[in-house]
Amino acid sequence: MIKITNLTKKFKDHIAVNALNLEIAQGEYVALLGVNGAGKTTLVEMIEGLQTPDSGNITIQGLNWKDHAQQLRQLLGLSLQETKFIDKLSVLETLQLFASFYRLTESRVQEVLDWINLRAKKATYTVNLSGGQRQRLALGVALLHQPQLLLLDEPTTGLDPNSRRELWELLLRLKKQYNMTLLLTTHYMEEAEQLCERIVIMDNGKIIADGTLSQLLSTYTQGEIIDFTVNEWILPEKWANITGVLQISPITKTPEGFAGSFLVENSTNFLPTFFQHLEQHQIKLLQLQARKKNLDDLFTTLTGKKLSAETSTL
Ligand SMILES: Nc1ncnc2c1ncn2[C@@H]1O[C@H](COP(=O)(O)OP(=O)(O)O)[C@@H](O)[C@H]1O
Ligand SMILES: [Mg+2]
Incomplete structure (x- = not known):
């Protein structure tokens, strides 16, 4: 056209x-x-x-x-x-x-x-x-x-x-x-x-x-972030071979339990594997949050500029 x-x-x-x-x-x-x-x-x-x-x-x-x-x-x-x-x-x-x-x-x-x-x-x-x-x-x-x-x-x-x-x-x-x-x-x-x-x-x-x-x-952002808290400490090596994980943050002790986060390619693909893994090791999941990187993050990454401040109030 x-x-x-x-x-x-x-x-x-x-x-x-x-x-x-x-x-x-x-x-x-x-x-x-x-x-x-x-x-x-x-x-x-x-x-x-x-x-x-x-x-x-x-x-x-x-x-x-x-x-x-x-x-x-x-x-x-x-x-x-x-x-x-x-x-x-x-x-x-x-x-x-x-x-x-x-x-x-x-x-x-x-x-x-x-x-x-x-x-x-x-x-x-x-x-x-x-x-x-x-x-x-x-x-x-x-x-x-x-x-x-x-x-x-x-x-x-x-x-x-x-x-x-x-x-x-x-x-x-x-x-x-x-x-x-x-x-x-x-x-x-x-x-x-x-x-x-x-x-x-x-x-x-x-x-x-x-x-x-x-x-x-x-293309421009690397995956999604999964924040989780579990009831016991796990050796990082145990997580390393789960498919779809790009990066693992160090696991830290919090008042609730042991918290960490994964950078994954795709949370929908990753979560079932994650749950299976927890079950296998008899680890209890206490908290879970999946965050998508949004267009705003992308725009800032690409241009180094922020879109109108009004966008965040919508
Ligand atoms: N008639 C004009 N004379 C001089 N500079 C102009 C004129 N129109 C636009 N510009 C300049 O060209 C650039 C792009 O403007 P514009 O196309 O209006 O951007 P946007 O619509 O994305 O805000 C700006 O730096 C603007 O100052
Ligand atoms: Mg304009």
Whole structure:
């Protein structure tokens, strides 16, 4: 659907997008994850035809902005990082205005109004909408002409968790009903995880990781951690031959018993073997906790930066 090769964009001597390559297939939901200044907006705006690359190529369904602008406008639905509406137009009037650009019918406007769940607000001036309602309206505007590809630049930044979830639900419904292709930028790890099967991590104008969440985690983080407490001390050698263990921490005496942890490839595979081993040696398990390394850990490992602090409060 989208094919980007060797794409570069500079602002004076700052390289915002740096020799970037990316392909997105029809029906994929892709999250472009990165901190402020990573180059997400610059990349997305070049795909949208709003900025011109210094070098490199972008094709969408084989079309490019230079030769096929008209067709691409039909294909794409977009909402920008800052959505501006006309303050003194109502929700309904705003949809009608945009529908007139595409010569769409009133019944399409009504359909979208219901779809974004804003019928109750149809007479409200856009200036009086809440953040979540504005973003739903922006999504409605983007969807009016039934595009095949949706590009959303930080659609939920600054929204409260409820409004954010409402928008996610709409986007998930789109995928199911219309097999839409979506590229969305975000600095919320949870958004990337919840919405998109594919996560592309961008830093300093480059893609530094690309894959499904589990692919990323298994490529870039080493396994999962199992913390345990048992009722008696065990020679470390006894554990050493359990399959799937990458590393064993020293066993320490605690008030509860004897605690240790394993680094394992996969806790689901490892735990049955672990339980069997305990039974064989008649050791009683007192406490057990399995922790997965998450995308947040991964992001920090890769970029040395933290994603927005807001992510941790969700
Ligand atoms: N119009 C512009 N003029 C100068 N520098 C810009 C312009 N747009 C973006 N930049 C710079 O390019 C880099 C990437 O910006 P941007 O694409 O907006 O990143 P993101 O969307 O990931 O926050 C930043 O360092 C930003 O300051
Ligand atoms: Mg941006």
